[in-house]
Amino acid sequence: MAPLSVEEARAALLAGLRPLGRIKVRLEEANGRVLAEAVRAPGPYPPFSRSLVDGYALGPHDANSDGSSFIYRLVGTVTAGSTTAIALKEGTAAAVFTGARLPEGTVAVVPVEAVKERQGEIVVLDFPASGRYLEQSGEEVKPGEEILAAGTVIGPGEISLLAALGFREITVYRRPRVALATTGNELREPGNGRVADFFDRAAIYGSNLYALAAAVEAYGGQVICLGILKDVLEEQVAACRRGLEEGDLLLFTGGAGGSAFDFTSAAFSGAGGELLFTELAVRPGKRAVAARAGNKLMIGLPGTPPAAQVLFYLLVVPVLKAMGGRQGALSAFLAPLKKAVDRPRAERTFYWARVECRGGRFEVTPLPRYPGGIRAAVGANALIDLPPGAAPKEGEEVTVIMISDIE
Numbered sequence: 001m002a003p004l005s006v007e008e009a010r011a012a013l014l015a016g017l018r019p020l021g022r023i024k025v026r027l028e029e030a031n032g033r034v035l036a037e038a039v040r041a042p043g044p045y046p047p048f049s050r051s052l053v054d055g056y057a058l059g060p061h062d063a064n065s066d067g068s069s070f071i072y073r074l075v076g077t078v079t080a081g082s083t084t085a086i087a088l089k090e091g092t093a094a095a096v097f098t099g100a101r102l103p104e105g106t107v108a109v110v111p112v113e114a115v116k117e118r119q120g121e122i123v124v125l126d127f128p129a130s131g132r133y134l135e136q137s138g139e140e141v142k143p144g145e146e147i148l149a150a151g152t153v154i155g156p157g158e159i160s161l162l163a164a165l166g167f168r169e170i171t172v173y174r175r176p177r178v179a180l181a182t183t184g185n186e187l188r189e190p191g192n193g194r195v196a197d198f199f200d201r202a203a204i205y206g207s208n209l210y211a212l213a214a215a216v217e218a219y220g221g222q223v224i225c226l227g228i229l230k231d232v233l234e235e236q237v238a239a240c241r242r243g244l245e246e247g248d249l250l251l252f253t254g255g256a257g258g259s260a261f262d263f264t265s266a267a268f269s270g271a272g273g274e275l276l277f278t279e280l281a282v283r284p285g286k287r288a289v290a291a292r293a294g295n296k297l298m299i300g301l302p303g304t305p306p307a308a309q310v311l312f313y314l315l316v317v318p319v320l321k322a323m324g325g326r327q328g329a330l331s332a333f334l335a336p337l338k339k340a341v342d343r344p345r346a347e348r349t350f351y352w353a354r355v356e357c358r359g360g361r362f363e364v365t366p367l368p369r370y371p372g373g374i375r376a377a378v379g380a381n382a383l384i385d386l387p388p389g390a391a392p393k394e395g396e397e398v399t400v401i402m403i404s405d406i407e
């Protein structure tokens with residue numbers, strides 16, 4: 001199969017992909033989830049007309065002789081939560097506190113700072129503009145109004161609105177289940193300590209499973225761990241079948257090359273997958289495989305740890321987003337290079353980088369490169385996307401793709 005560009009590979013993976021099913025979650029579990037249906041307000045907000053300040057609710061006014069200030073007779077006090085029934089008639093006022101329900105007949109509210117109080121009366125020195133210092137019932141949200149559209153990502157602000165309107169549960173898309181396996185006879189589980197002859201025997205600790213599990217969780221997926229698989233086709237086909245049964249997406253790392261000991265594409269086909277690509281025109285990540293089986297996807301990332309992680313951001317994140325009801329890839333923008341890219345390549349290449357904000361401007365530094373690359377992603381919050389043959393110098397603008405926050 002001819003190598004695909006990252007964009008073609010992404011389009012092949014996303015073609016026909018629909019968000020997964022919907023579930024109800026309680027508000028305390030809703031952060032970061034995506035609304036599967038629009039939410040309408042069951043009632044008005046605020047639910048009653050209320051004061052926004054500690055001050056006085058004024059009845060219809062009664063100008064004093066020189067017209068410069070107004071005198072009101074105090075007829076009661078309403079604190080927040082109080083349902084005292086007071087009706088303000090001409091020339092009367094009630095002390096009210098922030099959040100208090102306004103008495104019937106209120107025409108204006110003044111803050112305590114804008115009045116002079118004397119026995120049983122107040123003198124309003126500065127009459128407030130209409131509607132200031134108070135909020136009418138339903139002023140912000142009307143009953144039945146759509147307050148959040150389907151597809152909204154829920155954060156603290158949305159949770160605040162939902163809770164204020166009395167919601168305890170909302171309907172969101174189900175999180176994608178990602179079955180994760182890593183392949184290679186040389187791989188061992190970390191945690192066994194540095195056994196003396198372990199490394200002499202050419203074994204290494206598998207790191208991809210841990211790195212990818214963390215990345216899947218960070219992008220809203222749930223991990224089903226299939227563990228380390230041997231370079232044995234039957235074992236890998238069986239793992240693929242289990243992964244397809246239990247997961248929405250199957251992720252393999254290792255064995256993505258075309259050698260006699262690379263079984264990923266054969267395993268995907270053996271488990272009923274229709275291959276979408278077996279190579280990409282990008283570095284790192286040239287050796288990558290993907291297949292579709294019904295509405296499930298199988299992606300075989302390279303074994304090389306930084307290559308597996310780069311492709312995770314470029315291909316797996318958009319798939320996780322689409323399955324979870326969100327659109328698009330990671331955000332990208334232009335930023336000047338703080339340092340020239342060392343040894344640029346002839347192919348399209350993604351470099352690990354760190355974006356910082358200095359004096360209100362973003363700048364991006366390519367991180368040191370290592371041949372095997374196990375340290376490559378440490379401290380990275382972005383990738384630099386360089387077109388084939390580009391060799392940008394310090395100060396030149398390059399495309400950066402954000403993979404985590406700017407600190």
Ligand SMILES: Nc1nc2c(c(=O)[nH]1)N[C@H]1C(S)=C(S)[C@@H](COP(=O)(O)OP(=O)(O)OC[C@H]3O[C@@H](n4cnc5c(N)ncnc54)[C@H](O)[C@@H]3O)O[C@H]1N2
Binds near residue numbers: 285
């Ligand atoms: N003749 C060629 N050889 C290679 C080419 C090439 O174009 N021609 N491409 C290289 C590139 S690029 C990559 S990437 C690797 C990817 O190949 P595979 O996906 O088949 O990966 P493996 O061979 O299984 O492993 C590569 C490397 O990574 C180590 N590894 C594997 N899994 C893990 C893991 N879970 N944790 C840590 N390290 C892992 C593995 O031991 C190997 O050292 O192929 C190149 N070869």
Ligand code: MOO
Binds near residue numbers: 302
């Ligand atoms: O395919 Mo390799 O993934 O270019 O690093």
